[in-house]
Amino acid sequence: MDKFKLEILTPNGLIFNDEVVSVVLPGEEGEFGVLAHHASLTTLLEAGVVDVEREDKSVESILINWGVAQVDEEKVIVLVEGAVAIRGESEGAIAKALEDAKELIKDIADSNPAIASVSAKIESAAQKLF
Amino acid sequence: MANLKDIKRKIGSVTNTQKTTRAMKLVSTAKLRRAEELAKRSRLYAQKMNQVIAEIAGRIECSKVGGLDNRCFEKIENPKIVDIVFITADKGLCGGFNIQTIKAVSKLLAQYKEKNVKVRLRGVGKKGIEYFKYNEVVLFDEVRDLSSKPDKVRSDEFIASSVEDYMDGKIDGLHIVYNGYLNIITQQLHVNKVLPVNADDFDCSKHQQSTLEVEAQDEAKMLDTLVKKYIQYNMYYSLIDSVAAEHSARMQAMDAASKNAKDMVKSLNVKYNKARQASITTELIEIISGVESMK
Numbered sequence: 001m002d003k004f005k006l007e008i009l010t011p012n013g014l015i016f017n018d019e020v021v022s023v024v025l026p027g028e029e030g031e032f033g034v035l036a037h038h039a040s041l042t043t044l045l046e047a048g049v050v051d052v053e054r055e056d057k058s059v060e061s062i063l064i065n066w067g068v069a070q071v072d073e074e075k076v077i078v079l080v081e082g083a084v085a086i087r088g089e090s091e092g093a094i095a096k097a098l099e100d101a102k103e104l105i106k107d108i109a110d111s112n113p114a115i116a117s118v119s120a121k122i123e124s125a126a127q128k129l130f
Numbered sequence: 131m132a133n134l135k136d137i138k139r140k141i142g143s144v145t146n147t148q149k150t151t152r153a154m155k156l157v158s159t160a161k162l163r164r165a166e167e168l169a170k171r172s173r174l175y176a177q178k179m180n181q182v183i184a185e186i187a188g189r190i191e192c193s194k195v196g197g198l199d200n201r202c203f204e205k206i207e208n209p210k211i212v213d214i215v216f217i218t219a220d221k222g223l224c225g226g227f228n229i230q231t232i233k234a235v236s237k238l239l240a241q242y243k244e245k246n247v248k249v250r251l252r253g254v255g256k257k258g259i260e261y262f263k264y265n266e267v268v269l270f271d272e273v274r275d276l277s278s279k280p281d282k283v284r285s286d287e288f289i290a291s292s293v294e295d296y297m298d299g300k301i302d303g304l305h306i307v308y309n310g311y312l313n314i315i316t317q318q319l320h321v322n323k324v325l326p327v328n329a330d331d332f333d334c335s336k337h338q339q340s341t342l343e344v345e346a347q348d349e350a351k352m353l354d355t356l357v358k359k360y361i362q363y364n365m366y367y368s369l370i371d372s373v374a375a376e377h378s379a380r381m382q383a384m385d386a387a388s389k390n391a392k393d394m395v396k397s398l399n400v401k402y403n404k405a406r407q408a409s410i411t412t413e414l415i416e417i418i419s420g421v422e423s424m425k
Contacts, residue, residue, distance in 0.1 A: 042182070
């Protein structure tokens with residue numbers, strides 16, 4: 001499958017910069033998936049989980065609180081305000097990432113009904129890792 | 131001899147000054163390391179953010195599509211009121227760091243005055259505020275303690291009012307002037323025109339194929355949110371960049387001051403020794419001539 005470049009940036013630096021096969025982004029209008037050669041578009045993202053699939057089929061989940069995605073034929077740039085990657089070597093590290101992730105979405109002021117579903121998604125993403 | 135005592139005192143005072151400057155240099159070096167790290171990490175995000183905004187602006191400019199008219203991306207031919215936000219340090223003793231920013235702001239003020247454009251000056255940082263107050267320039271707004279401790283929430287609040295005024299049509303432009311960090315020995319002055327978003331650098335011919343597609347039902351709202359975030363981040367980034375630059379400038383200034391003090395102590399010591407020698411010689415001559423006269 002074709003690959004494309006994905007960059008995820010936070011104000012604290014680049015957290016993801018690699019070739020990926022697909023990425024699912026939590027757009028304002030709903031989730032959407034991006035494969036290589038996607039038509040260019042720019043959209044806002046809301047709090048949710050970004051699922052990244054690499055060439056070796058491994059999936060990585062990154063929680064974001066707000067962002068903007070710019071998609072063009074060759075690459076995808078995602079600018080987010082806060083992000084926590086749900087990954088870790090040990091169970092302890094994953095649990096820590098989970099804590100951070102929950103902390104991050106707690107900060108989102110408006111009582112968004114989407115938050116509950118996001119929390120559930122984080123849990124399930126973590127479950128996959130165990 | 132009184133002269134000798136004076137020199138001694140002076141040596142003492144210069145040595146004390148040297149101690150202070152050296153301590154300040156060390157403090158700045160430590161602070162710089164932290165500020166520099168923060169600025170470096172944020173730089174990439176700021177650059178990409180600018181890129182994304184510039185591309186949107188460029189595409190709007192090139193395609194001239196209807197329905198995407200947003201005041202932030204329009205060219206305003208005859209501005210009437212513009213906002214200038216300047217960032218200076220809260221403290222001095224950092225060489226030409228503050229004065230460079232102040233000069234740039236004054237230049238900009240003069241330019242707008244020529245064109246009969248009203249300027250609302252919004253100041254961040256004590257030094258700049260004091261300067262303009264002393265020179266009887268009216269400040270529209272002033273914030274202290276923000277430039278030394280950049281805080282995202284406060285900076286967002288501060289700049290949001292300008293952005294809202296712009297969107298409401300109360301002002302026709304927004305500049306951010308600050309002295310940024312280039313490397314450990316150089317600062318670079320930035321005069322950023324953040325509103326309206328500049329689309330001049332965008333090459334239309336390159337992007338003819340791909341059209342802008344904004345995936346949101348309420349396009350205007352999306353652009354508004356995006357521009358707001360962009361400017362808020364720009365402001366915050368300016369603040370952290372300015373802090374890094376301030377510390378590097380202070381470090382340099384204090385280094386130079388310590389060096390000068392060292393040289394001064396050296397030359398004063400020579401002077402002191404000469405004066406001491408002279409007084410001994412005079413005393414000796416007095417004794418010898420006294421003995422001679424008694425013979």
